[in-house]
Amino acid sequence: MANNKLMTTVAPHLHEKGQTIERAMRDVLLALTPAVVIAIVVYGMNVVYIIAVSMITAGLSEVVMRRLLRRKVTLGDLSAMVTGLIFAFLLPPTTPLWVVAIGAFLAVGVAKELFGGLGKNVFNPALLARVALMISPLALYTTKFVEPFYWRSVGFFTPVATSIDNSVVGRVVYKGLAGNNVDAVTSATPLSLLKSGRLLVDTVAGATPVGATWVTDAGRPSFWSTFLGFKSGCIGEVCILALLIGAAYLLYRRTIDWRIPAGIIGAFLAVMLVTWNHPIYQLFGGGLFLGAFFMATDWVTSPMTRRGKWIYAVGIGVSIALIRLLGPLPEGVAIAILQWNVLTLLIDRYIAEPKFGEVKKPWFNRLPVFQKRKSAEGET
């Protein structure tokens, strides 16, 4: 009997089958696949080029940064791949590839690894990189949206990138690889249409007529086109149905907590109804579902307790609504989630769940004021 080979680790001696970080990351990649497929159909192979560059850059950034920081390279946990894919999802389908690469590096190299690596990052890496680009000089390349099925005029496989027309200052055009201008049309997203008073004007470039086929006669985006994906927008937010299929899979696998999307969408809908805004376009027009199911649910940057999750989720929902209704931007999902990523630090510190046997415990029992009262009670 080879007794000397017996292992003597501490209990428990069993581990839940397949409960690993890789599995969760693989689940997310799989859940995003339907949305990738629809994005390719709507926006052409350009989407694939962007996703490939984003994921490869994300992976390389992780390897390089971890080597530099003398950490063990953990590419196998697939978290860099997920960040790369989600970052690509947040971009317009004609983002130049070099801008994609810079952003993916910012996401994984800076927002994740410089913060301490997976588990230590305060912000959702993809979102932080996205907002960083939005407020940088590269903003132009990441805020221009092309109309759906533009590839019918330029070719399905033709790489296309947002560029600036040298002859007209501020005019956006699309260029092919060879540097030639491509016959694609800049278009408004449903939300920017709403923001600009529901009129058929290209709110971005001004001069280009929209001619958007997915807009109804009344000048509003039709319900089915926003839900199924025949609209302008970021790569990932195009088809709500595809996102919901992926989200259902993640919920079934218990990779994400249902409370977060439920709280976000519920609170958002409530604000929209109270303020008498048409909820359908607000719900399906932008990145709400992508954010609620795939970004706000990020393990690392969301709260630990059920109570905390509800506060976080409702907070995000309300923040998105306020930004969209009152702010200057048509879209507010990214900023809202980042804002609550920071507040998660506070939520986790002060919102504790009652322990077993503590039946009645106030929600904010860990706030300093309660702690003081408790210690005062202890002294008397």
Add this chain to the structure above:
Amino acid sequence: MRKTGFKTFRRGGIHPLYNKELCSGKAIARAPIPSRLMVPLRQHIGAPNEPLVSPGDRVAVGQKIGDADAFVSAPVHSPVAGIVDAIEDIKSFNGETVTGVIIAADAEQPPFEARQGKPLDELTAEDIREIAGEAGLVGMGGAAFPTRVKLSPPEDKPIESVIINGCECEPFLTCDHRLMVERPDDLVQALELMIRAVGADRGIIGVEANKMDAVEKLRAAVSDRPNLDVEVLEVKYPEGAEKQLISAVTGREVPPGNLPSEVGCLVQNVGTAIALYEAASAGKPLYERVLTVTGPGVKEPGNLIVKVGTPISILIEACGGLTGDPAKVIIGGPMTGWAQEDLDAPVVKGTSGVVALTPELIDIREEHACVRCTKCVEACPMSVMPNFIVEAVQNGDWEKAELWGALDCFECGCCTFTCPAYIPHVEYVRKAKAEIATLKG
């Protein structure tokens, strides 16, 4: 969560693979008696015993060989007839060194002679406590708390319900299951004795829904006793943890830092109950117990009645030996038991099983930083914050560790079981408990 319709505790818990079918159908058999037994003098929580015998002394079956004056203690009895060989330090199952009595067993073992005492019906509460104390009874689910102490609840905390813990929620183990199937009437009599000892109104036997054969037998046994009931509980680990069981059966939660008497409950293990019955009806002290020898690493898993002091190597041999190269041999259940370096450790009163795990069941990886997935928080039956305790321990912040619930943790291991980052929370919690205890003096 799987909805089963059966009662369970409020929050948390996990569903490991139970693997009970390896031996849930195997009748209890008697294990061989080794020629040399190592009987630790301390097999309980509380004051250690002083030896009552010296090397060279002849001992009889059931003779008291160690005792202490303290209230919180339990005497130890000789499991065999034989001669005391030595009194020396032995290594216990949990790695601690304890004083033990080494007994060379006679080749011929006389059977234990039953002593006829008062009839069961005439025993008073004080008699029952005395019997439990004299017989050296301890909690046989693993904690090994002296039963006499447990049967003496504080005056100001009346006990309403005595609950027999028939959950056996640890994977692989089946000894309590077999006892319930084979000796339901003895168990019910023991429950009546316990109810009398603490002046309770009713008795409940809580059994997980994966042991319906035991439930049927027990229901038949309690059918003519209106104050007793059998409650079928959801199959979920740790259903059989004391506080979780009370919560499942009565819906009451024992407040942090309190004992079950706070909510008017007393919980006893099946094995302990049977031992109390044997002590009360035949004067038999606790020197042998039923345990399960199982796991894919054992050739013929089974439920054995084993003398205390038997090295586990004898039991494994009795079960056909080990298959190939087992990766771990565990004393206790695989969720809370102790992995053994070798097979020399002796069986004690609290040993509920010996489980041999093969490499394919072992999943140990390098610890990753916490990814805050909240699976530990969701799995925790005590609703503490396992990952925050780990973080506090890593930072040496013992106050925080206590704030997040380190002292409420009873180390069931649900958090570690489900952790995708493979963080050994239980190890950290033990460290925190030790440090906090030192700080508090």
